[in-house]
Amino acid sequence: MxxxxxxxxxxxxxxxxxxxxxxxxxxxxxxxxxxxxxxxxxxxxxxxxxxxxxxxxxxxxxxxxxxxxxxxxxxxxxxxxxxxxxxxxxxxxxxxxxxxxxxxxATLCITFSPVHTVEYYAAIANQLIEAGAPEICLKDMAGIGRPGMLGQLTRTIKEKHPEVIIQYHGHSGPGLSMASILEVCENGADIIDVAMEPLSWGKVHSDVISVQAMLKDKGFQVPEINMKAYMKARSMTQEFIDDFLGYFMDATNKHMSSLLLTCGLPGGMMGSMMADLKGVHAGINMILRSKNKPKLTLDDLLVMLFEEVEYVWPKLGYPPLVTPFSQYVKNVALMNIMSQVKEEPRWSMIDNNTWDMILGKSGKLPGALAPEIIELAKEKGLQFTDEDPQTNFPDxxxxxxxxxxxxxxxxxxxxxxxxxxxxxxxxxRDYKSGVAKKRFEEELQRAKDAALASKGFSEEEVRKFKRSKAEPITALEKGRVIWEIDVESASLAPSVGKVYNPEETFCYISTPWGTHDKMLANFKGRIIEVCAKQGSIVNKGDVLAYIERTDLAS
Structure with missing residues (x-):
């Protein structure tokens, strides 16, 4: 490109x-x-x-x-x-x-709060540059850094350290990213993080084509884009999404929302957050129903969570909302909502990782903790610390x-x-044992099935669609089917998602004349449907299972 x-x-x-x-x-x-x-x-x-x-x-x-x-x-x-x-x-x-x-x-995690000022960030940058960092990244992970402040911070660092390279990393979620990019460039930034379709925009970065056009028009030195190569890379990325990545992406990742300005949550965690909300949605409505209260839609719950994050964040000392602290704050907010639905007090459920952050085990918080949080820690007999965080984790x-x-x-x-x-x-350990691959294949198959079901296909239509993309494995002889996975589970049929290699034993056919004929998979693929139960009698040519080939794709 x-x-x-x-x-x-x-x-x-x-x-x-x-x-x-x-x-x-x-x-x-x-x-x-x-x-x-x-x-x-x-x-x-x-x-x-x-x-x-x-x-x-x-x-x-x-x-x-x-x-x-x-x-x-x-x-x-x-x-x-x-x-x-x-x-x-x-x-x-x-x-x-x-x-x-x-x-x-060295990186400055950018956020918007009363304590995260230009002076605050510039003082940190000075320490990091003095320690040997030749570059500074402005990591605007939630895209809520205000363009004017980002421009001023860039200029402040460049005026004192003109030799230091500044790179800007800003997500598009709340909609400020293009203005922020222009501001930092006009104040001396050297490198801009961008993405490209089909993954750009939404909760990710601005697209390289748009950024290049904007900067070129303003007279900046920016390279040309080989559009033939861009379209090829775009197509390859879409193939990857269609193959399996897309089955694990929340649709809202492609959406931008000004609501993100109030909660400050980063785009990188929005997918997992939506999964969390969907996971507790039914349970919350069940509790509300038992109390004769109206149920909440997923949008109602989303707004409640954003508002609770906005409430919780300053009380926890304004930790910049980036991994893992964004998860900690979001988790506390979600648990607070659950507590309120149950008519219990806030702060009833705080996990150990969040307590470690509160107590100073991860480092000094940017802001002051709320008195109620300090009092809660004392009630639990917890100790605050200002020791170097690394000392808590021996070699x-x-x-x-x-x-x-x-x-x-x-x-x-x-x-x-x-x-x-x-x-x-x-x-x-899961990778070495093979458990990870098996689990992934099974999860992918479930995700594909769920995607088809969500489009309104009947169970029979889903089955036909899956079979159309697979190949049948048929019995070579008349006899009794014997599935073998391993010694302990030899009496079970293979699970959907199990992967076979060409020379791997697929099953045995026990014939009436006493032989056990081994059947090989003959190609690499994953099980999408098992048609013959353990011990069932099949005729020659009967379908034992359907396998989706993976060797052709590779």
Whole structure:
């Protein structure tokens, strides 16, 4: 396309998705970065500071190893952020990145509150630059940063540190992103994060075509876009969405809403938030019905949640609403709504991770806690702390090395497999056991079935549609069907979503003359329907099951 100086190639969401899909993230990162490295395009990753690539804190030795691994895998730049803008969580990663030969891009998590002023952010930027960061990212993760303030902040940093590169990252959800991009560019920003169709706009970034046109018209030096390549990349992305990504995307991700200005929640978590709301919607209405109160629509519940976030946020010390603190605040707000529906007091349900944030274990909160929160902590006998957050999480690499040795697992090139286990231990174990892939295939099939059902198809129509995209596996002989999955469950038929490889045993046919004829799958695919029960008698040519081929797609 000719217009990108940098491409984001990996980070927390990337690698966890790889593992949940049943794929090796290290192989994926090396393959992905290789082509950008060869083309002279810088590769970019996300580092959540104290949390590394995950949602909860990481020991220091694992954080150090991450930089050694990522540099070896071909990653150039790391965007280091802390949801609290806590410099004690960011500065160690700056040091680790420099030691490994990577470019540390220190990050300011932008939000809009009485405490998040230009002076507040500029003071943090000064500390991060002094610690060795050659770049600053303005991470406007919810897109609620006001354009004027962002322009003023950009100018303030550039006037004091003209050599520092400033990159702006702003989401489109509330509708301010294009104005914000123009403001930061006119005040000295160097690089702008953009997206491209079919994933741009909505809760994501502005589209590269629109941004290029706006900046070009204002006289900025911006590269031309190879539209033939753009359309090819656009088409490939749509194919990926149609294949399986789209089944896991909430439709509202494509929507923009000015309501997001009031709650300040980031676009990246809106999909999970809608899933949470749908999950509690029926339960809330059941409680209301038992109290002879009118039921709530999903929109009613959404507005209630936004308003409760707006109420909760300042009382929790104004943590910038970015991972994981956006989830903590949203969870408290949702639990408060549940409590109020049950006619119980607010703050009845606060999870341990949120308490850790409140107590200072993740770092210093930007604002003051409400007296009622402090009093609640005292009632529970909880202790506040101002210690360096990293001291709460001792080194663990030796324990993970021992686990790999015990399991007979290789630590991998540049210790990358050791790193993956240490960073995402639960997901990595599921990946190694094969559980992750099996679970993903089953979830995908359920999502596809639900999508068809939601379009008003009858069960029979759904079955016919699925069969039209699959191939039947038919009995080679007359006899009794014997399914075999493993020793413990040999009496069960395979589950929908189970994947077979070409040379894998599909089933046995026990013939009347005493033989057990093995049937092979003959091609790679996933089960979409089982037609023959364990022990049932079939004739030659009867359909045993339908398999959707996956070898053709690849």
């Amino acid at each position: 000719g217009c990108f100086a940098r491409v984001e190639t990996n980070g927390g969401a990337f690698e966890q998705v790889n593992l949940l899909y049943g794929e090796n993230p290290n192989k994926a990162v090396r393959q992905f970065t290789k082509f950008f490295n060869e083309a002279g395009i810088q590769t970019h990753m996300l580092d959540r500071g104290l949390n590394g690539l995950r949602m909860y804190p990481v020991p220091a030795d694992v954080r150090k190893l991450m930089y050694k691994v990522k540099k070896a895998q071909g990653v150039d730049i790391t965007r280091i952020f802390c949801g609290l803008n806590e410099v004690r969580n960011i500065i160690p990663s700056i040091k680790y990145a420099l030691a490994a030969g990577m470019i540390p891009q 663990q690499l030796d324990a993970y090395r021992a686990e790999m040795k015990e399991n007979g697992w290789e630590s991998g090139e540049d210790d990358e497999e050791l790193f993956e286990l240490a960073m995402h231990d639960r997901q990595y």
